[in-house]
Amino acid sequence: MSSTPRISLTRFLIEAQRDQGRINGDLRLLIEVVARACKRISIAVGKGALGGVLGSAGTENVQGETQKKLDVLSNEILLEANEWGGHLAALASEEMDDPHPIPHRYPKGEYLLVFDPLDGSSNIDVNISVGTIFSVLRCPDGVKEPDENAFLQPGTKQVAAGYAVYGSSTVLVLTLGEGVHTFTLDREQGSFILTGSNVTIPEDTSEFAINMSNMRHWEPPMRRYIEELLAGKTGPRGRDFNMRWVASMVADVHRILTRGGIFIYPRDLKDPSKPGKLRLMYEANPMAFIVEQAGGAATTGLERILDVVPEKLHQRVPVFLGSKNEVERVTAYHREARG
Numbered sequence: 001m002s003s004t005p006r007i008s009l010t011r012f013l014i015e016a017q018r019d020q021g022r023i024n025g026d027l028r029l030l031i032e033v034v035a036r037a038c039k040r041i042s043i044a045v046g047k048g049a050l051g052g053v054l055g056s057a058g059t060e061n062v063q064g065e066t067q068k069k070l071d072v073l074s075n076e077i078l079l080e081a082n083e084w085g086g087h088l089a090a091l092a093s094e095e096m097d098d099p100h101p102i103p104h105r106y107p108k109g110e111y112l113l114v115f116d117p118l119d120g121s122s123n124i125d126v127n128i129s130v131g132t133i134f135s136v137l138r139c140p141d142g143v144k145e146p147d148e149n150a151f152l153q154p155g156t157k158q159v160a161a162g163y164a165v166y167g168s169s170t171v172l173v174l175t176l177g178e179g180v181h182t183f184t185l186d187r188e189q190g191s192f193i194l195t196g197s198n199v200t201i202p203e204d205t206s207e208f209a210i211n212m213s214n215m216r217h218w219e220p221p222m223r224r225y226i227e228e229l230l231a232g233k234t235g236p237r238g239r240d241f242n243m244r245w246v247a248s249m250v251a252d253v254h255r256i257l258t259r260g261g262i263f264i265y266p267r268d269l270k271d272p273s274k275p276g277k278l279r280l281m282y283e284a285n286p287m288a289f290i291v292e293q294a295g296g297a298a299t300t301g302l303e304r305i306l307d308v309v310p311e312k313l314h315q316r317v318p319v320f321l322g323s324k325n326e327v328e329r330v331t332a333y334h335r336e337a338r339g
């Protein structure tokens with residue numbers, strides 16, 4: 001029998017509410033309900049071809065991307081889990097054009113939940129890790145029927161953020177604004193168990209994550225930074241680097257949270273109208289909050305991601321996040337190039 005007590009997510013949240021007063025009952029319920037939804041999603045993802053939910057749903061989301069059946073199912077699981085509890089004023093999702101109001105038959109609460117129900121879903125059919133990303137904001141005072149504008153708050157306004165990564169194990173990563181904590185799903189007991197407290201990202205790294213196939217479309221400071229990494233010992237960095245790219249943000253970020261690294265999805269000239277591929281509200285902001293809380297850094301290449309004032313619910317931003325010293329270096333290259 002292990003000497004260290006097994007602390008469940010429920011106990012962690014009750015103690016955060018009771019001891020430090022860091023959260024209230026509604027936020028505790030919100031996190032527990034989202035975690036329970038992630039357990040249901042983990043079960044559906046884990047069934048794979050046996051669950052009859054692989055492949056395309058035959059529909060497109062607001063991004064113009066083909067929705068996988070599991071994208072739609074995961075979104076429905078999160079909506080259904082969160083509608084009745086009285087903790088939310090509204091929800092918003094990558095999979096829905098507009099915010100989802102709380103049905104009038106249920107009470108409303110003070111929080112807004114915005115999420116990517118199943119990030120990396122292009123990897124589902126090939127059995128590579130995917131995940132759920134979520135961000136929690138407060139509904140602005142006096143707003144009774146929150147619309148898109150209620151969500152357009154900078155990332156610094158987040159009260160909580162997290163993700164679940166559905167990999168060899170299912171891990172829930174959570175920040176309430178005072179450090180980053182990880183919980184591993186005990187499938188037999190059906191509980192998330194605390195397996196990492198105040199997780200930190202090493203300030204230096206030798207591992208970078210980027211989709212190299214876009215290299216010819218990058219702006220000069222991006223090319224400079226990556227060419228220096230590729231030059232390794234023979235170049236200005238004087239040491240060799242390694243590369244990883246899962247094409248599932250949650251999996252790449254989880255690796256960086258676990259052992260360091262830098263994750264980059266830059267603006268590229270493939271489609272100059274797009275400032276980047278990743279979405280601010282439910283990918284960049286929650287991940288930036290988590291990474292900063294773990295001692296890392298997260299920028300758009302020019303400014304702190306958490307300071308970006310959103311203009312649209314589904315807007316995209318360039319993303320540079322992970323080990324602090326690498327993010328600061330590549331950001332300095334971009335600022336220098338901007339003049």
Ligand code: P6P
Binds near residue numbers: 120277
């Ligand atoms: P690419 C998944 O579709 C996603 O939004 C992120 O999870 C991931 O990091 C990125 O896109 C992968 O993009 O261009 O390499 O397929």
